[in-house]
Amino acid sequence: MVDEKKLQDKAKETLIRDDVRRLIGWKRSTYGYEAAPAVLTDASQADQLIFDPTCVQNLASFISLEEKKPVARGAEPDTRKIAVMVKGCDSRAIVQQLVEKAYSRDDVVVLGIPCMGVIDRRKAEKLFGETAGQVSAKVDKEKVAVDIEGDVKTVDRKDILMDKCLRCRYPNPLVSDFLLGEEVEKWADDDFADVDDFEKMSPEEKWKHWDEQFSKCIRCYSCKSVCPMCYCVECVVTQLKPQWTRRSTDISENTAYHIQRAWHLAGRCIECMECQRVCPVDIPIMTLNRKMTRDVKEMFDYEPGVDPEGEPMLASYNPQDPEDYIM
Amino acid sequence: MMDESNPYLPYIVRIEDAWYETPVGDRAVKTFRVNFTDEKVWDTWSHEPGNCAMVGRLGIGESMFCISSSPTEEGYLRFSIMKAGKVTSALHELEAGDTMTVRGPLGNAFPMAEWEGKNIVSIGGGIGQAPLRPVINYIRHNRDKYGDLKVIYGARTSDLHCFKGEFDEFTKEGTACHLAVDVEEEDWPHFVGFVPDLLMEVAPEPDNTIAVTCGPPILIKFVTQNLEKLGFTADQIYTTLEERMKCGIGKCGRCNVGSLYVCKDGPVFSYATLKEIPEAFA
Amino acid sequence: MGDYKFAKDKLAEVLSALEEYEVFAPEAIGDVLRFKAVSDPAGVNLDDYDNTTVPPKELMFPQTETLFKYRLGQTDVEPELPDPSSKRVVVGIRPCDALAYTIVDNLYGWDFPDPYYQKRRESTTLVGLACAVPCSTCFCPSVGGAPASEKGLDALMFDLGDVYYVKALTDKGEEFGRAAGLEAAGDAESKAAAKQGEDALAKVPRSIETTGIPEHLPALYDDTFWEQFSDRCLSCGICTFLCPTCHCFDIQDECESFDGRRARMWDTCMFAEYTRHTSGHNPRPTRKERTRNRISHKYSYFPEKFDVIACVGCGRCIKNCPVNIDILDILEKSKQAGAKEAKTA
DSSP states (O other): OOOHHHHHHHHHHHHHSTTEEEEEEEEOOSSBSSOEEEEEOSGGGGGGEEOSTTOOSOGGGHHHHSOOOOOOTTOOOOOOEEEEEEEHHHHHHHHHHHHTTSSOGGGEEEEEEOOSOOBOHHHHHHHHOOOSSBEEEEEOSSEEEEEETTEEEEEEHHHHBOHHHHTOSOOSOSSOSEEOSOOOOOOOOOOOHHHHHHHTSOHHHHHHHHHHHHHHOOOOOHHHHHOTTOOOSSOTTTOOSSOOSOOOOSHHHHHHHHHHHHHHTTTTOOOOOHHHHHOTTOOOTHHHHHHHHHHHHHHHOOOTTSOTTOOOGGGOOOTTOOOTTOO | OOOTTOTTOOEEEEEEEEEESSOSSTTOEEEEEEEESSTTHHHHOOOOTTOEEEEEETTTEEEEEEOOSOTTSTTOEEEEEEOOSHHHHHHHTOOTTOEEEEEEEESOOOOTTTTTTSEEEEEEEGGGGTTHHHHHHHHHHTGGGSOOEEEEEEESSGGGOSSHHHHHHHHHHTOEEEEEESSOOTTOOSEESOHHHHHHHHOOOOTTEEEEEESSHHHHHHHHHHHHHTTOOGGGEEEEOOOOOSSSSSOSOTTEETTEETTTTOSEEEHHHHTTOGGGGO | OOEEEEEGGGHHHHHHHOTTSEEEEEEEETTEEEEEEOSOGGGOOOTTOOOOSSOTHHHHSOSEEEEEEEETTOOOEEEOOOOTTOOEEEEEEOHHHHHHHHHHHHHHHSSSOOHHHHHHHHTEEEEEEOOSSOOTTOOGGGGTOOTTOOTTOSEEEEEOSSEEEEEEOSHHHHHHHHHTTOEEOOHHHHHHHHHHHHHHHHHOOOOOOOTTHHHHGGGGTTOGGGHHHHTTOOOOSHHHHTOSSOOOEEEEEEEETTEEEEEEEEOOTTSGGGTOOTTSOOSSOSHHHHHHHHHHIIIIIHHHHHSSOSOOOOOHHHHHOTTOOOHHHHHHHHHHHHHHHHHHO
């Protein structure tokens, strides 16, 4: 468990530093089962920070979300660091961003948090219904206790945690400057059973599945907006000149969008599941990414976001790389 | 007026003549003189200086441009278009004989009737002269209704001046024309420097005078400041705004500055109005 | 106007009787609901339904809509207007979403009326379904609505357990009642419905006092208070695309070979490209300006123009925001910031 007081103290200490511009952590949301990201600039705000199983969002996305403000003539650009709190899974995003040289290690202060799993809002709503109240939670090796405005409900963690937690191999941060809390023991593994299940479908069934799913897409782009690996300054999908992707929503354009995005994440997706979590129309986006993840692992023995000293898969070449995927 | 039953349907116009105002290339300005393929449109068409239109090309799209001809220039419309993005690049490919789409007139206009009897000073920079041209021509064609007319205009180089030949004509007619280039060039007989500085040199009297200015935002900003130094009040200063637009009829949302839609409530605004809207200068 | 009722298990029969209409009702794909044309009346289920994820604004203003078609190289354009003779009925629309139409009507009706939107509005009958249990993020009474609000509706249904009580509100609603072959309701149903409406009203979980907000928001233009929300904004389109009153759109030309169309599609002020000029200049370059615009448009600019707040309290933007940008939280904090601003001014 993470001691919130210690977490807040560390945040204060970090925010006081001259070389830190802002700190991103979690705070209690106004209602519901998911905590809100907290973007802090002043140590006095640190008391609102929390960490518990409601802290589902991968905050690594915020490093690139901050707009670069124009620097006034003669002024020095603000090179102070961004401090960010990450769980084990989230830390893979930082590793991968660093490997891709999205920014340099000196640009960030990583406050790592060992994690026992986070709540899936959809599962929670199915179990306990929607709530207008504030929620906090505790997790141990078996159970999750969800406190909905004082009403505590305890469930097996497999029934309420995110799917990614149920196959979590990296509960402890793979990169961090400060570890908030004791490292936890790995308690799950990933056998890609979900990908196996999907692959059992016939091509016709798969088409039908994606046809139904992508038809729902409203192209709000929340999946790419929240994705820590979708940090291109100008996204190929929204670029206007030249315009590669049409804005019209139909099965063809929507499919094109999702396939493009999946390809752009090949060997890069760190499986934080944020895209699927935020999708307002419940498109199981991770199915594509998970299939890609396994293929990348099997074909190239590559796993993104685990080796800070590594290099991007597509930027590396090995004469033994398989070529049979080239048609 | 355009098709009242469907404001998204464009008129088709044929290009009667097209020429470059400035050297060919990126950011070149090309002027198109166009006429409706259906001449009956003229029976219902009426525009005023300042009005805009969505000009486009089927298969590419449309963008908002000011109508750079005065309604007193009969039998055609003129658009002077700088090559910048997707639509303007496609329009620049067009020559005499080709067709374009026009949806308009849109937006408000300069209050020409209100200004009768007043002196007018027009202060423009670069392509910003396009919305001022109809104002100047409207006054030239209704000369007895207005007082003194002064034209102040500049661009980075003399090559980049739009409507080059026309300034000589104005001068011949007795209109004071003050031209500028930003940097010294050979055989340039006029002012060297920025338009706001030229304005201070010309120093028009604010009494019974309206100043109309258009150009890049930085020019508008300093011209406005200098006009105030010269004693002009905010309600004596007019300018036009531009924003990204799609519908042109106050529906699609994007061109708002505060609660005003530039496409409908504008593009013409008095500085007195704009002063109350911080977003106008964003 | 008449009061009608029908047994709940007769819903499919009632819908089937509406032969002259194209019938729309909520359809579920997994947990996501959306209004769709009904192909199988037996499949329509209005139980356990709080509201659709995508608002029924798409019935009047589809996400992608052809304005006109053309052939490249030719000069005729062929408008693709909705057929005005078609009759549509939307069954089960929530009162907030019907109220939203009455707000958006202002925009589509002013100056240059929008024939695409208006023709659909005219040909559509709205049969609402009162909310017995408000959603966790609702605040409709704060912005002129209610769980059983009749505004904008042609008829309003109440789920009374075994029967639907149907209150006709307009001639169109009356016509719906006749076409559906509904039987007359009695005092008992009408009383039960009124009671349900009152009970539901008391259960609405969230609220905001809107007085003064339209006036004080413009003063906060430069205030840093926006940043406490915009700093965590992802710049996605959820809040606006799922908002029943958000109406902004893009217009694009699309061609397949020589067949072209000019179409419009939902757009959002939360995307950076929305206002970006060709020059690259963007009057709303950061999430702060965009967040400010979204809230100001709804709660200040729109009311200034049309005298009504462009929000119906459906709670979709709150519920679906991945980062808990809660419009009520923003509005409450704007009051504090406004009070501070007034003090220093």
